[in-house]
Amino acid sequence: MVKLDLAGAIMPSSTAVVPAAAEASSRIILVHGTGHGGWCWYRVATLLRAAGHRVHAPDLAASGADARRLRDDDAPTFDDYSRPLLDAVRALPDGERAVLVGHSFGGMSVALAADTLPDKVAAAVFVAALMPDCASPRPDVIEKLPLTDWVDCATDEEHAPPSVLFGPEFMRRKLYQLSPEEDITLSRSLVRVSSYYVDDMRRQPPFGEDRYGAVRKVYVVCGQDQAIVEAYQRRMIAGCPVEEVREIAGADHMAMFSAPVELAGHLADVANTYT
Numbered sequence: 001m002v003k004l005d006l007a008g009a010i011m012p013s014s015t016a017v018v019p020a021a022a023e024a025s026s027r028i029i030l031v032h033g034t035g036h037g038g039w040c041w042y043r044v045a046t047l048l049r050a051a052g053h054r055v056h057a058p059d060l061a062a063s064g065a066d067a068r069r070l071r072d073d074d075a076p077t078f079d080d081y082s083r084p085l086l087d088a089v090r091a092l093p094d095g096e097r098a099v100l101v102g103h104s105f106g107g108m109s110v111a112l113a114a115d116t117l118p119d120k121v122a123a124a125v126f127v128a129a130l131m132p133d134c135a136s137p138r139p140d141v142i143e144k145l146p147l148t149d150w151v152d153c154a155t156d157e158e159h160a161p162p163s164v165l166f167g168p169e170f171m172r173r174k175l176y177q178l179s180p181e182e183d184i185t186l187s188r189s190l191v192r193v194s195s196y197y198v199d200d201m202r203r204q205p206p207f208g209e210d211r212y213g214a215v216r217k218v219y220v221v222c223g224q225d226q227a228i229v230e231a232y233q234r235r236m237i238a239g240c241p242v243e244e245v246r247e248i249a250g251a252d253h254m255a256m257f258s259a260p261v262e263l264a265g266h267l268a269d270v271a272n273t274y275t
Contacts (some may be wrong), residue, residue: 017261017262017265018047018051018265018268019051019265019272020052021054021271022275024275025054025271025275026054026096026097026098026099026274026275027055027096027099028048029055029056029057029085029088029098029099029100030044030045030056030057030101031103031107032060032063032064032103032106033102033129034105035165035166035191035193036063036191037064037065037190038058038059038064038065040103040254041256043257043260044256044260044264045057047261048264048267058084060106061080061082061084062075062081062192062193062194063081063192066084070192070193070194070195071160072160076200077197078108078197081197082108082109082112089113090120092120096120097121098122099123099125099267099270099274100114100125101267102127102129103128103255104127104129104130104227104228105129105194105196106129107131108130110124111131111132111212112207114211115207118214118215122216122275124215124218125217125218125219125270126219126220127220127255127263128221128227128228128233128253129219129228131219132207132212134207134209134240135206138201139201139202141236145232146229147227147228150170151173152167153167154167162199164196165191168188174227176252176254177252178251178252178258179258216274217240217241218243218274219236219242219244219245219246220248220266221245221248222248222251222255222259223247223251225251225252226252228253246266246270248263
C-alpha cells in the first residue's frame with residue numbers, strides 16, 4: 001500500500017511497487033532536462049535508494065546548484081553543458097556500467113554519453129525525452145518538435161549561447177499540469193536559464209550507429225505530456241530502434257512528480273533487467 005503524508009504526497013519510504021535492487025544491479029544516473037537540475041529527481045531518487053539501488057542525479061553545467069552561468073566562458077557548447085554527466089560515466093570503475101536515464105532535453109545528453117562511452121552504458125532510458133536517431137543531424141528532434149505555444153517563456157537568440165527561460169504559466173500548463181502544487185512551487189523557485197544548443201549540435205555529425213546506435217534503449221511514454229506530446233514520443237520511437245517501450249498513461253511531462261512511484265518502478269526494473 002502506498003503511504004501518503006498529511007499533504008497527500010507520496011512518502012519516500014513507499015517501495016511496494018519499486019523492485020529491490022538485484023545483487024549486481026547497475027548504477028542509475030538520472031539526467032534532468034532544460035532549466036532544471038538534479039533536484040527534480042528527489043522523489044524518484046529517494047524511492048530507488050530505499051529499494052537498494054545506487055543512484056546519482058548530477059547537475060549539468062549552469063543548472064541546478066552548479067555555480068556556473070550560461071555564458072561563453074562557462075558552458076559555451078553542448079559538450080560543456082553535458083560534461084558533469086560525461087565525467088560521472090567516465091569515472092565508473094573498470095567493468096561497471098550505468099543505466100542512464102534522460103528526461104526531456106536530458107535525452108540529448110544521454111545520447112551524447114552513450115555515443116562517447118558506449119562500453120560504460122548498460123542501457124539508455126528516455127523518459128518523455130528527446131531521442132535522436134543515427135541518420136539525422138543531432139538537433140533534428142529538437143527542431144521538429146511540434147510545440148508552438150511557448151506561452152510566457154523568454155528566449156534570447158542573441159545570447160551566447162542562445163537562451164531560454166521557462167515562464168510560470170508555461171510550466172503549469174505544459175509541464176506540470178498534473179503534478180502536485182508543492183512541486184510546481186519548488187520548480188518556480190529553482191528554474192534557471194538554459195539553452196538547447198541547436199547551432200552547436202548542428203556542427204557535429206549524427207550520433208554513431210556503432211556507438212550510440214549499439215546501446216540498448218528503453219523509452220518511457222508519458223501519456224498526458226503537453227510539451228513532448230505522445231504522438232511525437234512515438235514518432236521518435238519509430239525512427240530509433242528500442243528494446244522496449246513502457247508507458248505511464250497518467251503522467252504529465254514531469255513524470256517524476258506526477259507519477260514518481262510508477263516511474264521509479266520502471267527504472268528499477270530496467271536496471272535489474274539490463275545489467
